[in-house]
Amino acid sequence: xxxxxxxxxxxxxxxxxxxxxxxxxxxxxxxxxxxxxxxxxxxxxxxxxxxxxxxxxxxxxxxxxxxxxxxxxxxxxxxxxxxxxxxxxxxxxxxxxxxxxxxxxxxxxxxxxxxxxxxxxxxxxxxxxxxxxxxxxxxxxxxxxxxxxxxxxxxxx
Amino acid sequence: xxxxxxxxxxxxxxxxxxxxxxxxxxxxxxxxxxxxxxxxxxxxxxxxxxxxxxxxxxxxxxxxxxxxxxxxxxxxxxxxxxxxxxxxxxxxxxxxxxxxxxxxxxxxxxxxxxxxxxxxxxxxxxxxxxxxxxxxxxxxxxxxxxxxxxxxxxxxxxxxxxxxxxxxxxxxxxxxxxxxxxxxxxxxxxxxxxxxxxxxxxxxxxxxxxxxxxxxxxxxxxxxxxxxxxxxxxxxxxxxxxxxxxxxxxxxxxxxxxxxxxxxxxxxxxxxxxxxxxxxxxxxxxxxxxxxxxxxxxxxxxxxxxxxxxxxxxxxxxxxxxxxxxxxxx
Numbered sequence: 001x002x003x004x005x006x007x008x009x010x011x012x013x014x015x016x017x018x019x020x021x022x023x024x025x026x027x028x029x030x031x032x033x034x035x036x037x038x039x040x041x042x043x044x045x046x047x048x049x050x051x052x053x054x055x056x057x058x059x060x061x062x063x064x065x066x067x068x069x070x071x072x073x074x075x076x077x078x079x080x081x082x083x084x085x086x087x088x089x090x091x092x093x094x095x096x097x098x099x100x101x102x103x104x105x106x107x108x109x110x111x112x113x114x115x116x117x118x119x120x121x122x123x124x125x126x127x128x129x130x131x132x133x134x135x136x137x138x139x140x141x142x143x144x145x146x147x148x149x150x151x152x153x154x155x156x157x
Numbered sequence: 158x159x160x161x162x163x164x165x166x167x168x169x170x171x172x173x174x175x176x177x178x179x180x181x182x183x184x185x186x187x188x189x190x191x192x193x194x195x196x197x198x199x200x201x202x203x204x205x206x207x208x209x210x211x212x213x214x215x216x217x218x219x220x221x222x223x224x225x226x227x228x229x230x231x232x233x234x235x236x237x238x239x240x241x242x243x244x245x246x247x248x249x250x251x252x253x254x255x256x257x258x259x260x261x262x263x264x265x266x267x268x269x270x271x272x273x274x275x276x277x278x279x280x281x282x283x284x285x286x287x288x289x290x291x292x293x294x295x296x297x298x299x300x301x302x303x304x305x306x307x308x309x310x311x312x313x314x315x316x317x318x319x320x321x322x323x324x325x326x327x328x329x330x331x332x333x334x335x336x337x338x339x340x341x342x343x344x345x346x347x348x349x350x351x352x353x354x355x356x357x358x359x360x361x362x363x364x365x366x367x368x369x370x371x372x373x374x375x376x377x378x379x380x381x382x383x384x385x386x387x388x389x390x391x392x393x394x395x396x397x398x399x400x401x402x403x404x405x406x407x408x409x410x411x412x413x414x415x416x417x418x419x420x421x422x423x424x425x426x427x428x429x430x431x432x433x434x435x436x437x438x439x440x441x442x443x444x445x446x447x448x449x450x451x452x453x454x455x456x457x458x459x460x461x462x463x464x465x466x467x468x469x470x471x472x473x474x475x476x477x478x479x480x481x482x483x484x485x486x487x
Contacts (some may be wrong), residue, residue, distance in 0.1 A: 005367050005403055013350045013403075017360040020398040022316040029313065083310050093311020094425070100311050109311050117307035120207035134310065 017090030029097050037091070043104075044066070049073040073104060081109030085116070110134040159342075161283040163376025164196040165369075166343040172211045173281045173339040175485065178441035179223035181215055181329035181479055184298065184324030186430075186438065190417045194442040196222055201323050208299035209247050212369035215325035216241070216252035221228070223290065223327045234258045234329075236280065239292035240265065240432055241323075243299050258290070266462030267362075267391050268345070269293040270326075270437040275342040275457075276329045278483075287332045294325030304467055317357040317395045320426040322418060324434030327443040335404040336487070337448040343482040345372040347362075347464065351475045355465060358476065359396025359415075359428055365478030366392060366403045369459055373482045385453040388444060389480070390436030391415035392459035393428035395480030407445050414439035416473070436460040448487045455486045 008016075049055060052068040063071070083089040089109045093100045100106050114133050118126035132139065159167035179196050187198040197218070204212040216239065225232060226312035237256060239249040240263035253260055265272035280286040298308050300321035306312065330339070348368045352361040366389050376382060381387055389412050391401055397413040400406065414436045419426040440458055445454045464477040 005364060005371065008350075008364070008403060010351045011273050013364065015398055016402055017350075017352065017357070017363075020362055020395050020402070021357055022395070024313070068267050084311075087309060090311045092312060094312070097313040106311065109309070113307035115309075116309055117302055120209070134306065152314035 010070075012069040016040045032098050033096060033102075034101035036096035037103060038099075040100070040103045040105055041078070043078050046071050047075050055155075076104050077108040080105030081112045107135060107138070159279055162341070165346070165372050166341055166376035167278070167282075167339045169278055169282055169339060170254050170378075171282050171284065171332060171422075172214065172334055173278045173322050174331050174333065174335055175328050175337045175339065176335055177226045177329045177332070178326065178445045179226055180326030180434075180438035180441040181217055181219045181222060182434070182438055183292055184415075185297070186322055186324055187319075188417060189424060189430075191418055191439060191443050194446070195324075195438060196442060200369065201296060203313075207479075208259045208296055208302060209243060209251065212243065212248035212261050212294055212296040212299050212325070213239065213252035215296065215323070216248050216292060217292070217354065218254055218326050219325040220290070223329055227329055228290065229329075231256060234290055235286035236261060237290045237292060238263055238276055239290075239294075239327075240273070242266065243296075243303055247297070248299070248325075252294070254256060258464050260389075263309070265460075265479060266464055266473060267295075267431060267433050267435065268460040268462030268479050270328075270331065270440065270480055271390070271458060271460030271483050273326070274330065274339065274483045275344055275481050278339050278342050281330060281332050282472070289330045290327050290329060291386050292325065292327035293433035293437040294449070295321050295434035296378045297321045297432075299324045300432060304470075314427055315356045317354070317359065317393075319358060319391065319393045319415060319428045319431035320323075320419060320424075321432040322415075322430040322435040322438065324432070324438035326434060326437035328437075328441060333337045336368065337445065337485045338487065340485055340486050341373075341377065341484045343369055343376065345480040345482070346372075347477045348477055349477040353473060353475050355470045355476065357395065358391075358431060358463040359393040359475035360399055361400040361465075362478035362480065363392055363403065365394040366400050366459055368460045369460055369480040370406070370457070371480050373457065373484075376470035381406055383455045384410065384484075386444075387411050387457045387459065388436075388440070389413045389415075389459075389486060390462075391429070391431040395428045395433065396461075399457075414443075417443075418447055428444040435437040448485065451487070455484070458483045458485060
């Protein structure tokens with residue numbers, strides 16, 4: 001390469017670029033993720049307590065622990081989808097970071113957002129084929145990891 | 158004829174004049190520090206069902222806005238040179254299909270407008286063409302879709318990341334005297350300093366800008382002081398700092414359209430604006446009027462581009478930069 005920027009080498013340039021490239025504020029981002037992730041969990045817990053409390057049993061009937069957990073997950077997924085559809089989840093995510101990515105609301109967001117984006121390419125080649133482009137790898141490798149873990153558990157049990 | 162000087166620079170023998178400019182921007186650009194300069198503001202989706210249609214509408218409207226400012230008809234335009242960031246220049250080809258003007262599609266990433274102005278200079282200097290329109294556009298939503306994640310997906314952006322400018326703009330270049338003149342152009346080389354972080358395009362493009370600026374100066378035996386301003390396209394705050402360090406350009410001479418177009422704190426745009434529309438709109442609506450009013454007499458416009466694609470990034474290829482320089486004097 002004959003680009004002689006005053007004899008600047010790639011190694012020297014990497015140091016210059018690094019010096020000018022501000023890093024993310026890890027402490028602040030972690031704190032925001034902790035608080036926002038915690039808030040999402042509090043909302044889920046409140047919902048769970050509400051539908052399983054004795055007062056609610058007069059309205060919904062008796063909801064056991066398992067059904068309560070399932071309903072809570074469904075509610076949180078719905079909340080993630082709703083906030084994505086209302087164009088606010090990305091605004092919250094810009095501040096909250098991992099706090100909104102890691103909980104199940106983030107999973108819902110990662111499926112809803114490409115579904116919305118690719119609706120313009122139709123329901124088959126757009127929504128159908130693209131909606132798992134972010135969540136797909138999580139599902140594939142999550143399944144593969146659980147199979148591997150199960151197999152190891154079977155051998156050492 | 159264009160006369161070659163040094164390694165990469167061509168001096169225009171036949172005058173090439175920027176007769177008129179126009180740019181249409183989105184609401185975020187309107188809310189920025191340069192908001193009052195632009196001709197027209199429209200929502201990012203402009204009432205269309207797809208981002209692609211919206212960006213095409215921007216470029217179509219910018220073309221008609223530009224023509225409306227002139228006393229010419231589309232039939233007088235010998236060629237339109239245009240490009241954008243969307244797969245295979247989707248916006249330009251859809252937006253200009255009803256323009257009825259001969260068309261050459263360009264891809265130079267965010268350097269497209271300067272690439273167009275270089276080629277237009279050659280076309281006009283060849284004696285064959287007299288009136289050429291150079292255009293470029295970008296749209297935040299379509300660029301996110303093309304290069305990154307769906308618009309509604311939540312997540313944080315690192316401080317070095319840039320915000321794609323929603324804008325379409327154009328310049329009418331003519332052999333007929335009047336207005337600022339393009340006196341020379343420097344065609345840039347592809348420069349790669351091994352940056353692989355697609356969230357740090359300023360660092361990927363800064364060496365290309367440095368290479369083109371230094372080559373331009375040595376080809377024409379000039380120093381940066383010759384110009385009232387050396388204006389880069391979209392290095393952003395990060396890339397501008399790097400460029401100044403590696404070239405020794407002072408803050409009084411160097412300006413960057415990407416660093417100027419947004420308020421990074423209030424508008425939370427991190428390192429600044431980027432995209433084909435960024436340099437195009439700022440040159441058209443901010444610097445062109447300054448030249449007309451005589452506030453500036455000589456500028457060197459250096460639009461910078463990151464030559465990457467979503468595939469090249471996924472395959473861990475490093476991000477090459479490119480920059481073309483256009484000297485404009487009045």
